[in-house]
Amino acid sequence: MSSPDQYAVIGNPIAQSKSPIIHALFAKATGQHMEYTRVEGRIGGFAQQLDELRAAGMRGMNVTAPFKLEAFAYATHRSQAAELAGAVNALKFISNEVHAENFDGVGLVNDIQRNHATLLRGKRVLLLGAGGAVRGALLPFAKAEPALLVVANRTVAKAQELVAMLDKQMAVSAKACSFETLEGEFDVVVNGTSAALFDQAPAVPVSAFAPGCLAYEMAYGKGMTPFLQLARQADKSGDVRCVDGVGMLVEQAALAFEWWRGVRPETLEAISELTVPL
Ligand code: ATR
Secondary structure (H helix, E strand, O other): OOOOEEEEEEEEEOOOOOOOOHHHHHHHHOOOOEEEEEOOOOOHHOOOHHHHHHHHHEEEEOOOOOOHHHHEEEEEEOOOHHHHHOOOOEEEEOOEEEEEHHHHHHHHHHHHHHHHHOOOOEEEEEEEOOOOOHHHHHHHHOOOOOEEEEEEEEOOOHHHHHHHHHHHOOOEEEEEEEEOOOOOEEEEEEEEOOOOHHHOOOOOOHHHHEEEEEEEOOOOOOOOOOHHHHHHOOOOOOOOOOEHHHHHHHHHHHHHHHHHHHOOOHHHHHHHOOOOOO
């Protein structure tokens, strides 16, 4: 039998990445003859390392921190999602071409709509943060046609910049504000800030969580983060749903897998395998 087609995730550090587990499950379930490994990226030597990996026969890669911007620069062909996010999380190598995608935003929206049974159409959606994570998610959220899309950020100018970018793309009722000036309640509240890294919650008022809302922490495997604890405190009716980004991780992987292999894998098995109780 021929040797398996080679894929990998590159980042630094990389030992924590769950992507090899997910892609191994997908490959087994769909009968694809492939191997997916972890590669520790060389700081300051990313482009040369990719040249070497491609020369050795690598077919495609996922890209994680801190290389998403360098992968953007390295690409020869970028999707609209990659252009809008300004960052790349998946690469496909076709002869001399380097095709680049960003599946994080669509993965997040797919997770919310499919796995958390929350159709976004007509809903009030609040995105917290205005860094790379929210930037990549903005257009997929807008395409899902919520009634209202609000981006709130500590530094309001960054939120305004993102929303202005969206205005040019499509007609959706989108607003930018600071946490202090945030008004109203929302059916879906997504934390895309990195506040959890500092063991903090973004300073969002508890009134922002509508009864029965979905509180979504984009980070994965960090338990009840300060943001999710805030959502719990806000939960007067007892029906706020707190979830983390395990489904986003698996859904973006499924999109990359389909892009590389032309087969769409089921995601539920990988999600249940990787879910850590909150
Ligand atoms: P990423 O690529 O993970 O999105 P980033 O681009 O550095 O990372 O963006 C981090 C986001 O988290 C920003 O929106 C940042 O707010 P500022 O734009 O005001 O810096 C937000 N953030 C980080 N720490 C925060 C905290 N303690 N409270 C609220 N927001 C925080």
